[in-house]
Amino acid sequence: MTGTPVLLTTTQRTSTTALLTGAAVRRGYRTAELTGPGSVTRLAGQPVHWYGGPIAGRRVAAGLGLALLEPHDDWLTRLPEEFTGRRIELTTLSEARAARRPQFVKPPSDKSFPPAVFSDGSRLPRAAGPLGPDTPVLVCEPVTFAVEYRLFVLDGEPVTGSRYARYGRLDTAPLPGDPHEAQVRDFAARLLAAVAATLPSAVVVDVGLLQDPDTGREQWAVVEANMPWFAHAYAADPEAVLDVVLRSAGPRARLAPADRRFTGCGAPAAPG
Template identity: 65%
Template sequence: MLVTSAQQSGTRELLVRAALESGLEHVVLEGPGTVAAMAGRAVHWYGGPLAADRVAARLGLGLLEPADAWLAELPEGFTGRRIELTTLSEAWAGRRPMFVKPPGDKQFPAAVYADGTRLPRGGERIGPDTPVLVSEVVTFAVEYRLFVLDGRIATGSRYARYGRLDVAALEQDPEEPAVRAFAEELLSSRPGTVPSAVVIDVGRIQDPDTGAERWAVVEANMPWFAHGYAARPNLVLPVVLRSAGPRDQVLARDHRFLRPTA
């Protein structure tokens, strides 16, 4: 059974259609009654982390997510920029432009901030100890989203050029061979550092002085809370199912990537 949040999105609708075509049932999470009715069922999840955290324990869900430090620990040859995992309180002290994002959940917008004083303070889900990734400001000329299962690219999509939405299926993009070559080099050189089902975004950084471009990792994400853009839904679905399914079926190698449950 595929359980989804009530929030409408194009990706959700495409995944639901793919799930139904594959023989899965679909249920929309509408409240406590929905959770009670699914007790004891083997369920998978697609939706936001807030809703997932409320129901994961009761539904026996095992939610996979990349480690917060994964991006910061990559060699600069893969990132093309300096990246640090720190806390929001440390980032508040910054006095120069920086790109700041939460490593997993979207507690506040990932964006370029003029300095630390522009970062959010307070709120229900953020505080001084909230982990954040801080990097120098770069320009991505083009960005791609890759759905990865067992270290192999299942499907993907271009999603942006120079920070603006520009969507095309990976299989229809002339850069597909270069995208795959870079991602495969990354995955083969860092085995076991991401869950067996994960989303990895890559792109080309443009040098502001010379205009030269180089491939780099943008970030890693949770498939169960990722837009598919123009990726093939029937190939996205197995990645989502593996990343958010029955906790007692989680592969041993993925146990360290399990999201804590309330």
């Protein structure tokens, strides 16, 4: 696999897409948009990296020799409660629909429907198209995050980060200089020291400050883990974000052995 490396994106121009393509061009990368099957034909055999959605990513991974890293669906459910602050269950859309109590429900990683608190299971999206009854979902009791942060992690170390929400509303700011920066970094260090081996070498980890509205008790906790190649940068440093994206979605031939078990949505991993 030779030639100038390429950052391939969808035609949907988001602020993160613009930041990453700009950073890639400054490094001497070519950039391209996925406009159809012809894009794959033209780029086949070249060192391609991907930034875009999982549906398109799965469609082009085999033809472009891509390895797309993603956390395992049940990663959150296997964390000790000291890191989650709540009980989280991996179940199916059909089982979640049977619940008759308020619950927070989200897809593990693919954003196939917006995560939200549903007053009961009947309010969940109907099984249709890609949302079959066996679609995996994460379910937990409703909780309140006073503030939330996104960390872009490479080899077990956060390389950049951003605040992205307060009380569920978008509110972005760079992590450096944020009032909670030291607490975020301390919690992330403890978390990653304990669980880095359970994550891909390039990953996004969202953390936040859980707040009990009745008692006022606060606890730092993991919100979720995400694929960098389908994550908003918010106010994080785009150059550092690009480092994580390139590792998380690039040529399978360059995949580190330890990352092979995290290539669930790409082409099958090579044996061994």
